[in-house]
Amino acid sequence: MEFTKMHGLGNDFLVFHGHQALPDNVSDLAVKWCDRFFGVGGDGLVFILPSEKADFRMRIINSDGSEAEQCGNAIRCVAKYVYDHKLTDKESITIETLGAGVQPVSLKVENGVVQTVRVDMGEPILDGLAVPTTLEGNPVLDRPIEADGREFNFTAVSMGNPHCVIYVEDAPNFDLGTWGPKLEVHPYFPRKINVEFATVTSRDRVEMRVWERGAGPTLACGTGACATLVSSVLNGLTDRAAWIGLKGGDLYIEWNEEDNHVYMTGPAAAVYQGTIEA
Numbered sequence: 001m002e003f004t005k006m007h008g009l010g011n012d013f014l015v016f017h018g019h020q021a022l023p024d025n026v027s028d029l030a031v032k033w034c035d036r037f038f039g040v041g042g043d044g045l046v047f048i049l050p051s052e053k054a055d056f057r058m059r060i061i062n063s064d065g066s067e068a069e070q071c072g073n074a075i076r077c078v079a080k081y082v083y084d085h086k087l088t089d090k091e092s093i094t095i096e097t098l099g100a101g102v103q104p105v106s107l108k109v110e111n112g113v114v115q116t117v118r119v120d121m122g123e124p125i126l127d128g129l130a131v132p133t134t135l136e137g138n139p140v141l142d143r144p145i146e147a148d149g150r151e152f153n154f155t156a157v158s159m160g161n162p163h164c165v166i167y168v169e170d171a172p173n174f175d176l177g178t179w180g181p182k183l184e185v186h187p188y189f190p191r192k193i194n195v196e197f198a199t200v201t202s203r204d205r206v207e208m209r210v211w212e213r214g215a216g217p218t219l220a221c222g223t224g225a226c227a228t229l230v231s232s233v234l235n236g237l238t239d240r241a242a243w244i245g246l247k248g249g250d251l252y253i254e255w256n257e258e259d260n261h262v263y264m265t266g267p268a269a270a271v272y273q274g275t276i277e278a
């Protein structure tokens with residue numbers, strides 16, 4: 001199967017186009033192909049499929065084989081792919097996702113190549129039971145959670161996929177590897193959860209590191225950046241637009257007061273094309 005290796009701020013994927021549906025053994029293939037030693041290496045597989053409701057449809061499989069409802073960095077890669085491969089000549093397109101409906105995407109094109117992508121990520125879901133968590137509350141805001149004897153406070157936000165945002169002293173140096181996996185599978189989260197550790201440095205900047213559900217530590221998480229901005233506004237820590245500083249780079253996130261939609265702006269890059277045996 002032919003693929004294009006792409007990334008959004010180092011959150012990297014094998015991108016496939018030209019298929020009508022996911023391969024039957026896509027979970028096994030994700031585990032095998034995302035392995036960084038025995039496979040191509042990646043945080044997940046992304047399939048660009050036909051859609052009856054939008055210009056294109058995206059499905060995302062994490063490196064552990066689980067399918068996610070949404071993926072911010074991947075949707076920017078999909079937008080770049082379809083324009084650069086001349087599957088569309090529009091600079092405003094729509095992409096259907098499993099968990100966030102149809103999303104408008106606008107492309108910033110320079111010299112005929114997509115440089116940055118702005119995605120309407122839709123409205124955040126704040127009702128605790130809908131994120132989902134087992135907790136009542138709309139929102140579930142700054143609530144205690146205990147893992148292995150240590151207590152944190154978290155805010156729950158869904159962008160179609162679930163997120164748990166926790167504020168810490170120094171996110172870039174936080175012990176992500178110890179606490180991320182424990183919280184990912186905490187009993188509060190029936191579908192597990194993406195865990196963001198964040199440090200607010202000003203009203204328009206937050207440093208964040210992410211332990212992703214089904215993928216572990218990644219260099220960037222688009223939906224996680226959106227969840228972190230929404231959480232920071234709800235907790236009174238930032239304005240409604242801010243830079244989210246990730247290990248792989250920065251994303252600009254806005255939570256529009258008029259339409260309640262979250263907008264994400266950032267880059268997408270293609271690295272190489274290849275073929276791989278199923």
Ligand SMILES: N[C@H](CCC[C@H](N)C(=O)O)C(=O)O
Pocket residue numbers: 011060062067068069070071072073074161162194212213214215218220221222223224
């Ligand atoms: N691991 C995530 C999916 C990928 C999200 C992330 N890579 C992004 O850019 O939003 C989940 O299971 O919800």
